[in-house]
Amino acid sequence: MSALWRPPLPFLRLIAAGISRASQHRGLGTPAGDTIVIPKRIQRSPTDILQALAGTVGQDTTGPHYKYSDDPFLSPYSNLTKRSYALSKESGRKAARWIREKYPRLFSHRPDDPLIESFQPKQQYQEGEQVGVDTLVGVVARGEVANAVTVYHLCKNQGVALPDELLQDLLELLCFYNEEEQVDVEWVEERWYRQASTTTRKTWKDNSLAEEVFASLTTREPAAYCALIRGMAQYLQVDRAWQLYQECREKGIPLDTGTHNALIRVASFLRDASDLRWQLVQELLCTMAERDVQPDLGTLNATLEALAQVSGWRQARDLSLKVLMEFHQLGIKPSLATYYYLLLIHCRDRGPRSDILVGILDQLEGQSFTLQDPKDTSFFVTAMEVARNHLKSLKVAERVDSLLHLGDNHLFIGDSYKESVYYRHYFALSCSSLPIDEFMQVYDKLVPHIYTPEPGIMQEVLEAVQTSGALHYLPQLWSDMVTFDHSSRDKLVGLMLAALTHHHPSPDNPQLTERLVTIAKDIWTRVQEQDPNRRNRVTWTGQMLGWVVEVVVRCGEYQTATEVLQEATTTPQAVLGVLPAPSLTALLSAALHRKDTDTAVAVVLYAQDAGHQETGQMAQQVHSSLPLSNQHLAKLASALGRDVYLPHDTPAPAT
Amino acid sequence: MFLQKVYVLDMRAQQLLRPLACRSLATSHPRAEIKAAAEEEFRTLEIGRKKRERFTAKTFKPATMLPPRYKQQKTDQDWGSVWPAARTFHPATVPFPVRQGYPASGQPTPDKWANAELMKIPNFLHLTPPVIKRQCEALKKFCTPWPAGLETTAKQEKHFPVTVSKSSYLHSSPTIRDPKARIVTLKVHLRSLDLDYHGRDKLLRLVGERYDADTDCLTLVADRCPLSQQNYDYCQYLLTVLYNESMKTEPWEHEKELVDLEKYVWEGSPSQAAAQNVVTARGINDAEELLKEYGQVVTDLHNEGEDEATVLRYQESVMKLLGLTDPQDTATASEPKYIQGEVC
Numbered sequence: 001m002s003a004l005w006r007p008p009l010p011f012l013r014l015i016a017a018g019i020s021r022a023s024q025h026r027g028l029g030t031p032a033g034d035t036i037v038i039p040k041r042i043q044r045s046p047t048d049i050l051q052a053l054a055g056t057v058g059q060d061t062t063g064p065h066y067k068y069s070d071d072p073f074l075s076p077y078s079n080l081t082k083r084s085y086a087l088s089k090e091s092g093r094k095a096a097r098w099i100r101e102k103y104p105r106l107f108s109h110r111p112d113d114p115l116i117e118s119f120q121p122k123q124q125y126q127e128g129e130q131v132g133v134d135t136l137v138g139v140v141a142r143g144e145v146a147n148a149v150t151v152y153h154l155c156k157n158q159g160v161a162l163p164d165e166l167l168q169d170l171l172e173l174l175c176f177y178n179e180e181e182q183v184d185v186e187w188v189e190e191r192w193y194r195q196a197s198t199t200t201r202k203t204w205k206d207n208s209l210a211e212e213v214f215a216s217l218t219t220r221e222p223a224a225y226c227a228l229i230r231g232m233a234q235y236l237q238v239d240r241a242w243q244l245y246q247e248c249r250e251k252g253i254p255l256d257t258g259t260h261n262a263l264i265r266v267a268s269f270l271r272d273a274s275d276l277r278w279q280l281v282q283e284l285l286c287t288m289a290e291r292d293v294q295p296d297l298g299t300l301n302a303t304l305e306a307l308a309q310v311s312g313w314r315q316a317r318d319l320s321l322k323v324l325m326e327f328h329q330l331g332i333k334p335s336l337a338t339y340y341y342l343l344l345i346h347c348r349d350r351g352p353r354s355d356i357l358v359g360i361l362d363q364l365e366g367q368s369f370t371l372q373d374p375k376d377t378s379f380f381v382t383a384m385e386v387a388r389n390h391l392k393s394l395k396v397a398e399r400v401d402s403l404l405h406l407g408d409n410h411l412f413i414g415d416s417y418k419e420s421v422y423y424r425h426y427f428a429l430s431c432s433s434l435p436i437d438e439f440m441q442v443y444d445k446l447v448p449h450i451y452t453p454e455p456g457i458m459q460e461v462l463e464a465v466q467t468s469g470a471l472h473y474l475p476q477l478w479s480d481m482v483t484f485d486h487s488s489r490d491k492l493v494g495l496m497l498a499a500l501t502h503h504h505p506s507p508d509n510p511q512l513t514e515r516l517v518t519i520a521k522d523i524w525t526r527v528q529e530q531d532p533n534r535r536n537r538v539t540w541t542g543q544m545l546g547w548v549v550e551v552v553v554r555c556g557e558y559q560t561a562t563e564v565l566q567e568a569t570t571t572p573q574a575v576l577g578v579l580p581a582p583s584l585t586a587l588l589s590a591a592l593h594r595k596d597t598d599t600a601v602a603v604v605l606y607a608q609d610a611g612h613q614e615t616g617q618m619a620q621q622v623h624s625s626l627p628l629s630n631q632h633l634a635k636l637a638s639a640l641g642r643d644v645y646l647p648h649d650t651p652a653p654a655t
Numbered sequence: 656m657f658l659q660k661v662y663v664l665d666m667r668a669q670q671l672l673r674p675l676a677c678r679s680l681a682t683s684h685p686r687a688e689i690k691a692a693a694e695e696e697f698r699t700l701e702i703g704r705k706k707r708e709r710f711t712a713k714t715f716k717p718a719t720m721l722p723p724r725y726k727q728q729k730t731d732q733d734w735g736s737v738w739p740a741a742r743t744f745h746p747a748t749v750p751f752p753v754r755q756g757y758p759a760s761g762q763p764t765p766d767k768w769a770n771a772e773l774m775k776i777p778n779f780l781h782l783t784p785p786v787i788k789r790q791c792e793a794l795k796k797f798c799t800p801w802p803a804g805l806e807t808t809a810k811q812e813k814h815f816p817v818t819v820s821k822s823s824y825l826h827s828s829p830t831i832r833d834p835k836a837r838i839v840t841l842k843v844h845l846r847s848l849d850l851d852y853h854g855r856d857k858l859l860r861l862v863g864e865r866y867d868a869d870t871d872c873l874t875l876v877a878d879r880c881p882l883s884q885q886n887y888d889y890c891q892y893l894l895t896v897l898y899n900e901s902m903k904t905e906p907w908e909h910e911k912e913l914v915d916l917e918k919y920v921w922e923g924s925p926s927q928a929a930a931q932n933v934v935t936a937r938g939i940n941d942a943e944e945l946l947k948e949y950g951q952v953v954t955d956l957h958n959e960g961e962d963e964a965t966v967l968r969y970q971e972s973v974m975k976l977l978g979l980t981d982p983q984d985t986a987t988a989s990e991p992k993y994i995q996g997e998v999c
Binding site for chain 2 (some may be wrong): 034041073114445
């Protein structure tokens with residue numbers, strides 16, 4: 001054996017990615033011509049396998065979101081509890097972060113290897129600290145606005161010379177964020193639940209640090225002008241932005257695409273009339289063409305945004321389509337924001353009907369999207385709103401929904417407000433379009449974990465159930481209403497009671513009768529046991545009490561009916577209005593049936609107080625069917641007057 | 656008088672302050688009762704501090720709860736989406752009834768609700784067969800086909816006789832390090848190595864316990880270096896050195912003595928001398944075969960140990976050597992033959 005014997009290539013069964021020597025080699029003793037070819041390893045990133053496995057997991061609507069505890073007691077069901085649970089969980093994380101930053105020397109244990117930057121406390125810069133150019137470079141690179149301002153002031157106080165590139169970076173940072181620290185990316189729940197502020201007020205900080213930095217630049221590069229104009233336009237300091245733009249035009253300073261886009265976006269603030277606004281936008285576009293500045297997707301979206309702000313103008317619709325065509329010829333692919341603006345322009349409330357959404361959906365079917373513009377997240381909400389209000393078509397709504405649930409497109413729903421509005425439209429549209437059984441399938445799928453209906457939508461659902469007569473859904477709806485905190489709303493409780501009265505008990509649905517009676521009793525006890533100091537309380541109306549009485553009497557719960565009557569009689573000032581006559585009649589007949597004289601007399605007296613026409617009839621009924629004691633006769637006499645009800649041959653009671 | 660007036664006025668003031676509706680809906684009217692009592696009996700003279708009404712502790716009604724989740728689950732739901740990863744058993748989510756645990760006397764086996772036994776043990780609800788199938792389908796795109804020509808174990812061993820394995824570890828913690836990840840194991844069958852008798856014997860002496868005779872597998876484990884790359888190189892080096900050393904014959908190896916022999920060698924042993932003596936004493940001329948057979952049998956007895964077969968063969972061979980005949984052979988055919996080795 002030669003001393004230079006090399007072992008044959010090991011048969012690798014390695015799991016680690018470090019050692020990969022798979023290539024063609026001859027094994028010892030392999031006959032010639034019998035080469036084993038090992039295929040090349042398929043390259044994959046560290047998380048590719050995890051992503052592939054995650055792709056096999058679909059959506060499960062029977063359970064709460066992953067961020068909540070999956071427990072029947074601990075899962076949130078109403079909108080308020082969902083929001084408060086998520087935010088309280090995050091406030092715990094914030095508290096932990098605060099402790100970490102306040103007492104960093106207590107947390108010297110560092111198990112992470114390699115070092116994880118985001119686990120380290122954020123560097124704070126104090127007054128007398130020695131800072132240099134590198135500190136400022138690092139802070140600006142990490143995008144920490146407040147720290148950048150502090151360090152800049154420290155540098156100036158200490159007389160540190162700052163190079164122009166650094167000042168340019170700092171200027172861009174300040175212009176982009178308007179010197180305000182943003183909500184940390186880590187606080188996902190806060191970002192999810194915050195309302196997007198849609199103010200049209202100027203928020204730019206005049207004469208503050210950004211402009212100071214701009215002034216302190218030794219050489220004013222075009223980039224500096226671009227940054228400042230963009231920042232001012234973003235935060236609606238339109239006049240100064242326009243001024244700077246004119247200055248640049250005069251001095252011949254070239255501006256880039258983004259700056260022109262920003263100016264197009266705020267063109268509506270510079271002119272009043274619609275055609276003048278469009279004229280200004282056209283001028284800007286022409287200037288871009290002259291200066292050979294290439295338009296991009298931002299230009300398209302800005303132009304359409306400007307048109308959306310003059311959408312009342314008759315020509316806006318045609319112009320938008322022409323703009324789209326022209327940019328298509330330039331090879332610029334539209335993003336979701338483009339379609340959002342198109343919907344705003346074409347599908348207006350008081351405008352003619354437009355089927356552009358169908359065309360858009362044809363275009364977008366089966367695609368997965370990437371985020372290209374901040375307004376991309378508004379597309380799906382607007383599309384669903386158009387499908388509900390403008391087109392009133394469930395088919396279109398379902399197409400939009402299937403597009404949203406394709407792959408990762410669900411991220412384009414934006415934030416919680418948009419999500420709730422989206423599902424509200426979808427839900428209401430399904431309620432009005434689908435037969436009740438199919439709608440309840442949609443209800444079961446979405447409620448309560450994906451979407452919790454608001455009181456207005458719940459009202460529509462109740463009305464739909466009542467109209468279709470599918471009263472077997474009422475128990476589920478009532479328990480949902482209680483869970484979502486709708487049981488303290490007068491209108492909904494009233495609607496529920498009205499729906500209950502449509503039920504006629506028969507021998508073949510005793511279970512349903514029992515459950516519906518349970519609902520009525522539950523409503524009764526719940527309202528009676530309300531906390532007197534609560535602000536949102538249900539106040540009984542006579543109509544509601546009448547419905548309660550009707551339902552319980554019809555389904556055989558006499559005891560509750562007597563309680564209701566007692567309540568109405570003893571505290572009439574708590575009830576708005578009076579019990580209507582049909583319910584009193586029903587109660588009376590039940591009382592007569594059970595030979596309950598006290599209740600019967602009480603009913604008659606109440607009817608008399610209420611001033612119903614049928615009082616006399618009722619009194620006669622009572623007198624004829626039941627034996628009345630002297631006390632009862634006296635009461636009736638005092639209330640109604642002797643002649644009204646007594647037959648003529650009855651002797652007068654001895655007084 | 657004055658005190659009574661104050662008391663009555665106080666009541667009225669309080670009545671005015673409370674809102675209308677709550678006054679009316681309060682089912683008990685303590686003031687009314689007091690008022691009624693005051694009208695019927697003598698008015699009470701309150702001396703000292705007025706007893707404040709003790710506020711009853713607010714009874715917290717349990718939050719309204721929906722029924723457990725499994726009641727909403729359809730029978731044809733996608734279970735892989737409900738239970739995607741390993742998870743502690745949760746009774747509200749698992750749709751089937753399951754019981755575990757030792758029952759208390761007179762009680763049935765504890766059910767799934769709040770069952771610590773079920774929660775302690777690992778469950779494999781996240782690995783149902785359809786889910787496994789789906790995951791395998793998803794992972795197929797990362798797999799390359801099995802190389803042609805390596806279908807059987809024999810072929811694999813022929814082309815790739817050496818196996819090297821190492822593990823990497825993932826922790827649910829901020830650190831990615833684990834000291835066990837440096838361990839490298841190298842396995843090779845000795846039949847794949849081209850060793851002669853001496854080389855094999857020397858190699859076995861060198862590796863000692865690292866060789867498993869049942870599987871003919873040499874296992875080298877290296878963990879002395881901090882990096883697995885280094886340990887791998889060390890394993891390679893070790894194999895090379897072992898092979899080369901075992902192929903070499905050092906001069907001092909000739910000093911091997913009888914006690915160092917790895918197996919019994921009959922040639923030159925006292926047994927051979929004794930047998931030779933016997934043969935010469937008996938005066939057999941052509942005793943090569945006998946001796947050879949005898950030698951083989953004695954070698955077997957020493958090398959393979961004593962068991963019935965070897966001892967029997969030894970017996971036969973000795974008898975042949977000594978020229979003894981089996982007393983059984985002269986027996987008449989009518990007598991039954993003893994079965995050799997019969998236990999008395």
